[in-house]
Every structure is written in structure tokens, then in C-alpha cells.
Amino acid sequence: MAEIQEVSDTELIARARSMVPKLRERAADVERESRLSDETMAELRAADLFRTLQPRAFGGLERDFGTMVEIALELGRGCASTAWVYQNLAMHQLLIGFFPRRAQEEFWGPDPTRLISTAWAATHSTARPVDGGYLVSGHWEFASGILNDEGVSVMAPVEGREIAPGVAERRFFLLEEDRNDYEIKKVWDVIGLRGTGSEDVVCDEIFIPEHRSLSTVKSNMHGEKVVLQGAAVHDSTFYRVPLWSWFPMTIPPALIGAAQGGLEHMIELLEDRTDLFGNRLAGREGVKRRLAEASGKIDAARLLLRRDLSEMAELANRWELPSIERRGVWRRDASYSAILAFEAVGMLFYRGGAHGIGTDDALARAYRDIGAGATHVSADFDVAGEIYGEAVQGLPVRNPNF
Structure with missing residues (x-):
């Protein structure tokens, strides 16, 4: 992995601020195209903005969550859709850090610049436990930025498991990067935030190994000095926040x-x-x-x-x-x-x-x-x-x- 180039929080925020004039010029096109342009995505990457919350062990800057928020506040001045996609994809870099280390190595090992979207709102979804993992099926909505990234995390209830009477255990699942495993349905026809391209995701019995899943309950534990699975290898204190x-x-x-x-x-x-x-x-x-x-x-x-x-x-x-x-x-x-x-x-x-x-x-x-x-x-x-x-x-x- 290439040596990490350090950059201050102040510089990251300044880079976001400098993009505002261009984002304003592109806002109408972003709205019409229902996605961020390749040019904008390239500039966000070049400015290291997506690395803000990414674990240092995998090429990120591992900064404070508040730094990401300040960057999004600046980007929003130019284009709300750009800021929305940025803040979601950047936050997901932190989320991946909660997964077991093996999942992080599989995702970032080949390319530390990879990004994921998430699709958690489901019209229907299920995860059936099988040997070594789960068979995940469902139809999820609102995968913001999915037309601009390299993967997706979905959330589904696990069959036969309850965390309380009548309340199923839910888990996050990191789908393989091969897009042949799932379908992106282009249905995003809305009056606002059109540029986020928040499309639907559909899959049918995709096998997800255990290490590419994360309990939404365990990731929200209140126990003393809790750091979970992959988060234990990272220094960021935000892994201690539910x-x-x-x-x-x-x-x-x-x-x-x-x-x-x-x-x-x-x-x-x-x-x-x-x-x-x-x-x-x-x-x-x-x-x-x-x-x-x-x-x-x-x-x-x-x-x-x-x-x-x-x-x-x-x-x-x-x-x-x-x-x-x-x-x-x-x-x-x-x-x-x-x-x-x-x-x-x-x-x-x-x-x-x-x-x-x-x-x-x-x-x-x-x-x-x-x-x-x-x-x-x-x-x-x-x-x-x-x-x-x-x-x-x-x-x-x-x-x-x-």
C-alpha cells in the first residue's frame, strides 16, 4: 500500500470549500442526470475527502466524525446532491471498519479507494442462516450514490433469530463487488435530491459469508469499553460510539x-x-x-x-x-x-x-x-x-x- 499522505482537517475542509463554485455550476446537470458526474467524483477522491473516516490501516485518514460533517456542510453550499452522496459514502467507510478484519481486507485490499453505498430500507428482505454464512434475498430502496461506487451493504432480518419477543435480529451484509450478484433497478424519479441516484437494489439468495456480516445489535452495545470485531484494530474513538x-x-x-x-x-x-x-x-x-x-x-x-x-x-x-x-x-x-x-x-x-x-x-x-x-x-x-x-x-x- 502506498504511503499515506497526511493532510490536516483544516485543509480537508478548505478543499471542500474550494469546490463550491464548480458544484454550483454543475448542480442543474447533476439534477438532470440523476447522478454525480465522473468529474465531480474524481475531484472528491483527489481531494482525499472520502478518506476522512476510512481506517488508517487501509489507507484512510481516520479522522473525527465532525470533520466529515464540516466537509459536507461546505459541499452542500454548492450542491445538496453532491453533499448527500459524499456524506453517505464517507460514513460507510467508517461502517466497514466495524466489520471483521477479513471483510475489510477483502474490500480494501485490492483497492483502498473503494466505496460502498447502503440499502437498508426494504420492501422485503430476509437472511437465511446456512453453513458458513447466509443466503440473502430482498428488494431494498434508497441506495444513495450506488451509481458512483463499487459495492453495497444491505440490511436484513435473520430467519429464526430474535433479540426480543417478536423482534428479529437484523444484520448488515457486505455484498461481493461483482455486480452480477445483484441488480440495480433505476427507479429514482423524484422532486428533490435527484442527483443522488438513490436507486433500488434487488438480489435473490446471494451467499454472504459470516465474516461479511455485522449484527446491528452488537454494533450498538453499551458494555464497558466495547469495540467490535474489526473495529478493535482501529484507533478512532468513534468505534466506541453506538x-x-x-x-x-x-x-x-x-x-x-x-x-x-x-x-x-x-x-x-x-x-x-x-x-x-x-x-x-x-x-x-x-x-x-x-x-x-x-x-x-x-x-x-x-x-x-x-x-x-x-x-x-x-x-x-x-x-x-x-x-x-x-x-x-x-x-x-x-x-x-x-x-x-x-x-x-x-x-x-x-x-x-x-x-x-x-x-x-x-x-x-x-x-x-x-x-x-x-x-x-x-x-x-x-x-x-x-x-x-x-x-x-x-x-x-x-x-x-x-
């Missing part, structure tokens, strides 16, 4: 970044935009108030994420496990920050007037993209609110993805 605590944190950054990009676009438009009677919109009191409130919501959303990620890092560094209540707060904040971003861009879109409803308008695109992203289950405040309400009151948290 998976379902940081998974939801992957969703808001692209949306918050896109809201910031929408705000910047709106301010630029106001320099010369007038109403039908020639009056400058920038001088209106309502416009000033909308700018203030929208920017406040965006700042609040960023601060929530940064605070929670800082807490996660501090606890992990001290080998302290987060309380159920703190994890409930983190889940609440992941959802609420996405809501704040959507509220902010909605205010700006409304104030943009009839001249801002064109399909190629940057603010209209941000409104569509953030609205689409806010439908993600991690942004569903009804779900997050229920989790928080149970956690803060000391009640059993019933959601299995917690």
Missing part, C-alpha cells in the same frame, strides 16, 4: 449546507431584484426579517450538530458511554436540525417571489432538495420525538434503531 447514535448525524449536514447556499444565493439576488413597481426588495422590512430568521435557524442547526458531535467525541475519548438520555437528545437534534434547515429555506423561497420558481433557480432547487432530504426517517421528528420522550422520562425506548 452506531445508531451517529448514523442520524449523517443526514442533516447536506441539508444545512444547502440552506446556507440558498441564503447566499438570496442575498446575491437582492442586490438588484425589484418588485413590479421598481422598488428594491432589499429595502423591505419583511425581507430583512426573513433573512435574519432564516440565517438564525441555519446557525442554530449547525450549532446543534457541532455540540452533539463534540459531546460524542469527548465521551468516547474518556471511554465513557453516553447515557440513554443523551442519546435521546442526539437523536432529537439530528432530526430538529434538518427541520430548521427546511424552515429556513422555506422562508427564503417564499420571499424569492415569482421570479424564483423556475426549475433551474438555485433557491428553488435548494427548497426541493432540502424538502426531499427532510423526509428521511432520521429527520422524522415524530420518530425522534418519541425516542427522546421515552429516553428523557426513563421509559423503555422501543425503536430498534436507537
